[in-house]
Amino acid sequence: MTTSAPGEPSSPDGISRRAALGILGAGTAGAGFAAGAATTASLAQSASTDGDPRDAYPFYGEHQAGITTPVQDRLHFAAFDLTSTADRDGLIQLLKDWTDAAAAMTQGRDVGRGAVDGNPLLPPDDTGEAVGLPPSGLTITIGFGPSLFDDRFGLADRKPADLEPLPLFAFDLLQEPISGGDLCVQACAHDPQVAVHAIRNLTRIAFGTARIRWSQLGFGRTSSTSTGQATARNLFGFKDGTANLKSEEPAAVDEFVWVGDADQEWMTGGTYLVTRKIVMTIENWDRVQLAEQEDIVGRSKGEGAPLTGSAEFDEPDFDLGTTDGTKVIPVDAHVRLAHPTTTGTRILRRGYNFVDGSNELGQLAAGLFFISMQRSPEQFSAVQRSLATDALNEYIRHVSSAVFAVPPGASDGSYVGAPLFD
Amino acid sequence: MTTSAPGEPSSPDGISRRAALGILGAGTAGAGFAAGAATTASLAQSASTDGDPRDAYPFYGEHQAGITTPVQDRLHFAAFDLTSTADRDGLIQLLKDWTDAAAAMTQGRDVGRGAVDGNPLLPPDDTGEAVGLPPSGLTITIGFGPSLFDDRFGLADRKPADLEPLPLFAFDLLQEPISGGDLCVQACAHDPQVAVHAIRNLTRIAFGTARIRWSQLGFGRTSSTSTGQATARNLFGFKDGTANLKSEEPAAVDEFVWVGDADQEWMTGGTYLVTRKIVMTIENWDRVQLAEQEDIVGRSKGEGAPLTGSAEFDEPDFDLGTTDGTKVIPVDAHVRLAHPTTTGTRILRRGYNFVDGSNELGQLAAGLFFISMQRSPEQFSAVQRSLATDALNEYIRHVSSAVFAVPPGASDGSYVGAPLFD
Numbered sequence: 001m002t003t004s005a006p007g008e009p010s011s012p013d014g015i016s017r018r019a020a021l022g023i024l025g026a027g028t029a030g031a032g033f034a035a036g037a038a039t040t041a042s043l044a045q046s047a048s049t050d051g052d053p054r055d056a057y058p059f060y061g062e063h064q065a066g067i068t069t070p071v072q073d074r075l076h077f078a079a080f081d082l083t084s085t086a087d088r089d090g091l092i093q094l095l096k097d098w099t100d101a102a103a104a105m106t107q108g109r110d111v112g113r114g115a116v117d118g119n120p121l122l123p124p125d126d127t128g129e130a131v132g133l134p135p136s137g138l139t140i141t142i143g144f145g146p147s148l149f150d151d152r153f154g155l156a157d158r159k160p161a162d163l164e165p166l167p168l169f170a171f172d173l174l175q176e177p178i179s180g181g182d183l184c185v186q187a188c189a190h191d192p193q194v195a196v197h198a199i200r201n202l203t204r205i206a207f208g209t210a211r212i213r214w215s216q217l218g219f220g221r222t223s224s225t226s227t228g229q230a231t232a233r234n235l236f237g238f239k240d241g242t243a244n245l246k247s248e249e250p251a252a253v254d255e256f257v258w259v260g261d262a263d264q265e266w267m268t269g270g271t272y273l274v275t276r277k278i279v280m281t282i283e284n285w286d287r288v289q290l291a292e293q294e295d296i297v298g299r300s301k302g303e304g305a306p307l308t309g310s311a312e313f314d315e316p317d318f319d320l321g322t323t324d325g326t327k328v329i330p331v332d333a334h335v336r337l338a339h340p341t342t343t344g345t346r347i348l349r350r351g352y353n354f355v356d357g358s359n360e361l362g363q364l365a366a367g368l369f370f371i372s373m374q375r376s377p378e379q380f381s382a383v384q385r386s387l388a389t390d391a392l393n394e395y396i397r398h399v400s401s402a403v404f405a406v407p408p409g410a411s412d413g414s415y416v417g418a419p420l421f422d
Numbered sequence: 423m424t425t426s427a428p429g430e431p432s433s434p435d436g437i438s439r440r441a442a443l444g445i446l447g448a449g450t451a452g453a454g455f456a457a458g459a460a461t462t463a464s465l466a467q468s469a470s471t472d473g474d475p476r477d478a479y480p481f482y483g484e485h486q487a488g489i490t491t492p493v494q495d496r497l498h499f500a501a502f503d504l505t506s507t508a509d510r511d512g513l514i515q516l517l518k519d520w521t522d523a524a525a526a527m528t529q530g531r532d533v534g535r536g537a538v539d540g541n542p543l544l545p546p547d548d549t550g551e552a553v554g555l556p557p558s559g560l561t562i563t564i565g566f567g568p569s570l571f572d573d574r575f576g577l578a579d580r581k582p583a584d585l586e587p588l589p590l591f592a593f594d595l596l597q598e599p600i601s602g603g604d605l606c607v608q609a610c611a612h613d614p615q616v617a618v619h620a621i622r623n624l625t626r627i628a629f630g631t632a633r634i635r636w637s638q639l640g641f642g643r644t645s646s647t648s649t650g651q652a653t654a655r656n657l658f659g660f661k662d663g664t665a666n667l668k669s670e671e672p673a674a675v676d677e678f679v680w681v682g683d684a685d686q687e688w689m690t691g692g693t694y695l696v697t698r699k700i701v702m703t704i705e706n707w708d709r710v711q712l713a714e715q716e717d718i719v720g721r722s723k724g725e726g727a728p729l730t731g732s733a734e735f736d737e738p739d740f741d742l743g744t745t746d747g748t749k750v751i752p753v754d755a756h757v758r759l760a761h762p763t764t765t766g767t768r769i770l771r772r773g774y775n776f777v778d779g780s781n782e783l784g785q786l787a788a789g790l791f792f793i794s795m796q797r798s799p800e801q802f803s804a805v806q807r808s809l810a811t812d813a814l815n816e817y818i819r820h821v822s823s824a825v826f827a828v829p830p831g832a833s834d835g836s837y838v839g840a841p842l843f844d
Binding site for chain 2: 074076078115116118119120121122123124126127128129130131132177191192193196199200203204207211212213214215216217219220230233234235236237238282283286287288289290291293294300301302353355356357358360361362363364366
C-alpha cells in the first residue's frame with residue numbers, strides 16, 4: 001500500500017514523488033541547502049517534461065487512468081478492428097486479457113510469466129524490451145468505437161446515444177484508413193519505449209481477435225491537465241492549452257468530463273475520447289510574420305498572454321477594440337473561437353505533437369495529434385463548429401477523426417468494460 | 423567557463439551533472455540522508471534513460487559532438503540533397519549558417535534573433551517550439567555523402583577514397599528514396615521536441631539550397647558509448663551493443679573511430695557515419711520460443727550474458743562445445759558473427775529503436791535505425807559481410823543504407839567542413 005493521495009503517482013518504495021520532494025525540502029536545512037535546492041530544481045524541471053521514472057499510476061479505480069492523470073510526455077495510440085472471426089466471447093476474453101496485462105505493465109511488471117521466466121521451449125509472454133525499465137508513469141486507457149455496437153457482438157441495444165461518428169466539419173480532409181476503429185488503446189508514459197512496449201504487447205495479445213487499424217506516436221504533450229505542469233508548446237511554437245480543464249478543478253471535471261446520468265448505465269463514470277490528426281503546414285507557417293502569427297493565435301508567442309493582457313493566465317478581453325474599430329483580439333483569432341465563453345462548453349485536452357518523418361516534398365510530416373475527453377462528443381463538436389472561421393485553418397488539415405466511449409475504471413478482479421456485458 | 427572535464431556536459435550554472443551529484447552526496451550526511459539517497463537514486467535512474475535536461479555539450483571542438491558523446495535517448499536524423507540551383511558558394515553559406523544555428527541550439531539558445539525577439543513585421547528566425555526548454559543534451563553532427571563530390575561543387579578531387587556508397591550485402595532490400603543523400607544531420611537529445619526543433623530549423627535555413635531527402639525519428643538508444651550507461655534493449659527484447667566501443671577506451675577510439683593519416687587532409691579528426699534502416703518482423707520474432715531466441719542471439723534474454731557465461735560482460739567462449747558436438751554459442755549466432763574476434767575490427771554503434779506507426783497488415787512498422795561511426799566504412803562492411811550467415815536475418819530486412827564523411831569539429835569563428843573548401 002502507498003501513502004499517495006488519489007490520483008497521485010506512487011513509487012515502488014511507497015513514497016510519492018510529491019512526498020519525496022517534501023522530505024527533501026525538510027532535509028536540506030543547514031549545510032545541505034545549496035545542493036538540496038539545486039536538486040529540487042532539477043527534479044522539478046525534469047518533472048515538467050519527462051516526469052519521474054518511478055511514477056506508477058494505479059490501473060484499477062473508479063475512472064480509467066490516462067484522463068485526468070497529469071499528461072505524460074510520450075504517446076502511443078492505437079485503434080483496433082475486431083477480426084472477422086471474433087465473437088462476443090472472444091471480445092470479452094480480449095478485454096480480460098488486456099486488463100490483466102495493463103494492470104501489470106502500468107506497475108512496471110512484465111506481461112504474464114514475463115520475458116524470461118517462462119518455459120524456454122515456449123515463446124515468452126512478454127516481448128522484453130521494457131525489462132529493467134521503471135514504470136515511467138505508464139497509463140493505458142481503453143475505449144469502444146461506434147462500430148463495436150453493430151450486430152456482431154450483441155451490443156446494438158447497449159449503444160449510447162452519444163456514440164456516433166463525428167459529423168464532417170469545415171475543411172475536413174479525412175482519410176478513412178486512419179479514422180475510426182472498433183476499439184482504442186491510449187498508452188502514455190514518460191519513456192517512449194515503455195509506451196511502445198505496452199501497445200506492442202496488447203497488440204500481440206489481441207492476435208486472432210483484433211488487429212491494429214491505425215496507430216500514432218506522439219511527443220511533447222501540448223496540454224497540461226494539472227496546474228503543476230507548465231504549459232507546453234505546439235509545433236507552431238505557441239503555448240497551447242492554457243485554458244485547458246485541470247484536474248484541480250473537480251467540479252468542472254465532474255461537469256465536463258465524467259458521464260453522469262447516462263442513457264446507458266455502463267458508461268457512468270466513463271468519458272468520451274475524440275482523436276483528430278491535424279497536419280500542420282509548418283513550412284508555410286514559418287514564413288508568416290510574427291505579428292500576424294500572434295493575431296492568428298490571439299496570444300503573444302513568448303509569454304502566451306492574450307493580446308489584451310501581459311501574462312499567460314490573464315483572461316482575454318474579447319470586447320477590447322482598437323482605434324481603427326477592429327478588435328485587439330481579432331474576430332477570427334484561434335483563442336477567441338476556441339474559448340469557453342465563445343463555445344459555451346469546455347473539454348479536457350490531452351494532445352501530442354507528432355513528426356512522422358518527412359514527405360515526398362522534403363517537408364516535415366508534422367502536426368498535432370489532438371485528443372480530448374468530454375462527457376459528450378457534442379462538446380467537441382461545439383468547439384469544432386466554432387473553429388470553422390478560425391484563421392489557423394489556412395495552416396492545418398484534419399486528416400483523421402475518431403470517437404470512442406471510454407468506460408469507467410475496473411475494480412481489481414474485474415475487467416475494463418465488464419458492465420457492458422452484464 | 424565551466425569546470426567540466428572534456429567530453430562531460432556542462433549545465434548553464436557551470437556545475438556539471440557529475441559534480442552536482444558529488445555535492446549532493448556530501449550534503450546529505452546526517453538528518454537529510456534518507457531523502458538525499460532517494461533523490462540520488464532517482465537522478466541516476468533518470469540519467470540512465472533520459473539524461474539531465476541541463477546537459478549542454480560544446481558544439482565547437484576537435485571532433486564533432488554526437489559521436490563519442492554518451493548516447494542521448496532520442497534521435498531525429500535527416501539526409502538532404504542540394505537543390506538544382508545550389509552552387510559552391512551556396513553550399514559554403516549553408517554550412518556557415520548551419521554551424522551558427524547548431525552552436526546556438528546546442529547551448530539551449532534560439533536560432534538567430536530568436537522566436538520572439540525580432541522585428542514583429544518579419545517571420546521569426548526561430549520556429550519557437552523549444553522556447554523555455556533546457557539544452558537537453560542536444561548534439562548536432564553534420565556529414566557529407568559521396569554524391570556531394572560529383573561535378574556540381576568543384577569537390578571531385580577532394581573526395582576521400584573511402585567515401586563510396588556501400589556495396590550490396592546479402593539480403594539487402596534497399597529503397598532508393600530513403601537511402602543516400604548529399605548531406606546529413608544527426609540530432610540527438612534527451613527530449614524529442616528539442617531534436618525535432620533542431621532538424622526543423624536547419625531544414626528551414628536550408629530552404630532554396632538543400633531539402634530533406636529522407637528523415638528518421640528514433641528512441642531508446644540501442645547502444646551505450648560510455649561505461650556509465652546501462653546497456654539498453656532493442657525491439658527483440660535483448661540487450662544490444664554490450665561489446666560496443668566506449669569513450670573510456672581512448673586508444674581504441676583513436677584506432678577505430680577517428681580518421682588519422684587520411685588521403686584527404688580535411689578528414690583528419692573526422693569519422694565515417696553509416697546508417698542502415700533495419701525493419702524487424704517483430705510479430706514473427708515474438709512467436710519464437712525463448713530458447714531459440716537465445717540461440718539466435720547467442721546471449722540470454724534476461725541478463726544478456728553470452729550462452730557460455732553468466733554475466734553480461736563475460737567474454738563469450740566461442741570454442742566451447744556441447745556433448746552432441748555442436749557449439750554452445752551456435753555457429754550462426756549473432757553474437758559470434760558480430761564479435762570483433764570474428765570480424766577482425768570494431769565499430770562505434772549509436773543506433774536507435776524506431777516505430778513508424780503501423781503497416782497495412784496492422785503490424786508495427788518497427789525496427790532498428792542502425793548508426794555506426796568508424797574511421798573507414800570498410801569496418802562496417804567487414805561486420806556486415808560476417809553477418810551474411812546470421813540467424814537473425816530471418817527476422818530483419820535492411821531497407822535503407824547511407825554513408826557520410828563526418829568532418830572534424832569546427833573551431834569557434836569557423837564552420838563545419840571549412841577545410842574542405844580551402
